[in-house]
Amino acid sequence: MALVFRLAMASQTIVHQPDEIWQYLEPAWGRLTGHWIVAWEFHEGIRGWLVPMLLTPSLALGHAIAPDTMLHLWLTRGLLGLLSLGVVASFFAMGERISRQHAIVAGWVxxxxxxxxxxxxxxxxxxxxxxxxxxALWLAMRLRERPSMRLAGMLGLLLGLAFIVRFQYAPALALIGLLAVSGDPRRTLLPLAGGSLVAIALGALADMAAGAPPLLWLWRNFAINLGENRSASFGTQPPWWFVTQIGATWHIAMLVLLPSLLTGARRFPFVAVIALVVIASHSLIPHKEYRFVILAIALGVFLAAIGSVDLWKALAGRWRVAERINATIALCVLWFLLSAVVGATKPFSAYWGNGRAANTMLAKAGRTPGICGLALFQEPDLPMANYTYLNRSVPVMLLEGRRSAASAQAMAPAFNVIIAPRLSAPELPASYRQVECLQPHKAPEKQKFCLFMRPGTCTVPPGDFDYNTVLRRLGH
Known part of the structure; x- marks a missing residue:
């Protein structure tokens, strides 16, 4: 079941946040093909290269097997989903520290x-x-009770990689490391530190392979996002925002989740501390997004899964009907229903369509026979174009602003495919005909992604209308 859900997600054209493309997939695609849309974070040098480097092989394999499909994306997301089964296994293993029933329910959740x-x-x-x-958290629990130099090295590697991937988790990662070495520091501290250094060295090597100063992005990220407050330009929220957002997302499920979580925290107080540290440390940063604290959310759900078993047992002792019901099956069904409720209602339900229309249209444009250049005309959000979904090494242009119609007329020989809102059709050169609009059931003003094309080839370069050039000019 865990694999089914993850592979189903891997097949979806969903982009939860633009970072998925422009900070991870697109630079990886650029390493592979030489063509990519460069986001401002890479111009400013505030992003590391380890994750893009790690994503490149799966993108390359998918592209080699089926170059005209989205296999490179399905394979990459599928691999990430497969690796995430370690979360399921860890939930089970941590639950098994109490009982097999706790393990089954926690693993199921x-x-x-x-x-x-x-x-x-x-x-x-x-x-x-x-x-x-x-x-890493499960490994730390095991190390505390049964110190092992080999496992300490593995834990250090996991913690170091997690730090490179999301350094904002540093306080929580440090606490996990302290838990691990508290059993026998003399035997575990050096291997753990060594494993962490190996991970950090891998991050530095990835930066160097991309031609970037090793690990300088860490300092620049602090200096620009916090020192210059650049991240705040994307929106700010009050310190209590994460708590209220989690409550809004779980809404009616909180009736089960909250008492179960509090009960589970008695079994695993350290896990509760880690979750609270993640939320507290991120609450200090003005710019907040729900995904930033997914680690805390997952740990909270684990605690609730553990606590639900204990609460059921307490209920069975007082309510005879509960004694005649298979507790494990009942709890698994209950958790499935709670998950369905959260996923099918707002605000979470809005996530299922994130980025779908824009990237579906890019993929369709890439499959247009004879495409030699693509223009994006008055696109609703910047950036939108990316070569990862386009999957064609052709020039991409951006026509925006008050002179976009005049620019389209002047630069028409540079492209033969346009993506534009439906209501912008009269402003396009007369030689272009509408091929398709996504979401045709919506009102014309809401049809933002339509495909237009003309016959013939491209005879001039994009010049100043090159997508990357325009992005830099606009500060993106």
């Missing part, structure tokens, strides 16, 4: 809880850090 499997197949730092950190 790790497999089917919507917030966990949704982010499992996401090529983003948040989802990948979750995949690394939850197994």
């Amino acid at each position: 790790g497999a089917i809880w919507v917030e966990i499997f949704y982010f499992a197949a996401r090529p983003s730092g948040d989802g990948i850090a979750l995949t690394l950190t939850v197994p």
Whole structure:
């Protein structure tokens, strides 16, 4: 079931946040093909190259097997989903420290809880850090009781990789490391530090392979996002936002989740501390997004799974009907229903369509026979274009602003395919005909992604209308 949900997610044209493309997939695609849309983060040098480097082989394999399809994306997301099964296994193993019933329920919840499997197949730092950190937490628990130099080295590697992938988790990662070495520091501290250094060295080597100064992005990220407050330009929220957002997302499920979570925290107080540290440390940063604390959310769900078993047992002692019901099956059904409720209602339900229309249209444009150049005309959001979904090494142009219609007329020989809103059709050169609009059931003003094309080839270069050139001019 865990694999089914994750592979289903891997097949979806969903982009939860633009970072998935422009900070991870697109630079990886650029390493592979030489063509990519460069986001401002890479111009400013505030992103590391380890994750793009790790994603490149699966993108390359998928592209080699079926170059005219989206296999490169399905394979990459599917691999991430497969790796995230370690979260399910870790939930089971941590639950087994209490009983087999706790293990089964916790593992089931790790497999089917919507917030966990949704982010499992996401090529983003948040989802990948979750995949690394939850197994590290289980390993730390085991190390504390049974110190091992080999396992300490493995734990150090996981913690170091999680730090490179999402350094904002540093306080939580440090606490996990302290838990691990508290059993026998003399035997575990050096191997753990060594494993962490290996991971950090891998991050530095990835930066160097991309031609970037090793690990300088860490300092620049602090300096620009916090020092210059650049991240705040994408929106700010009050310190209590994460708590209210989690409550809004779980809504009616909170009736079960909250008492179960509090009960489970008695079994695993350290897990509760880690979750609180993640939320507290991120609450200090003005710019907040739900995905930033997915680790805390997953750990909270684990605690609730553990607590639900204890609460059922307490209920069975007072309510005879509960004694005649198979507790494990009943709890698994209950958790499945709770996950379905959260996934099917707002605000989470809005996530299922994120980025679908824009990237579906890019993929359709890439499959247009004879495409030699693509223009994006008055696109609703910047950036939108990316070569990962376009899957064609052709020039891409951006026509925006008040002179976009005049620019389209002047530069028409540079492209033969346009993506534009439906209502913009009269402003396009007369030689272009509408091929398709996504979401045709909507009102014309809401049809933002339509495909237009003309016959013939491209005879001039994009010049100043090159997508990357325009992005830099606009500060993106």
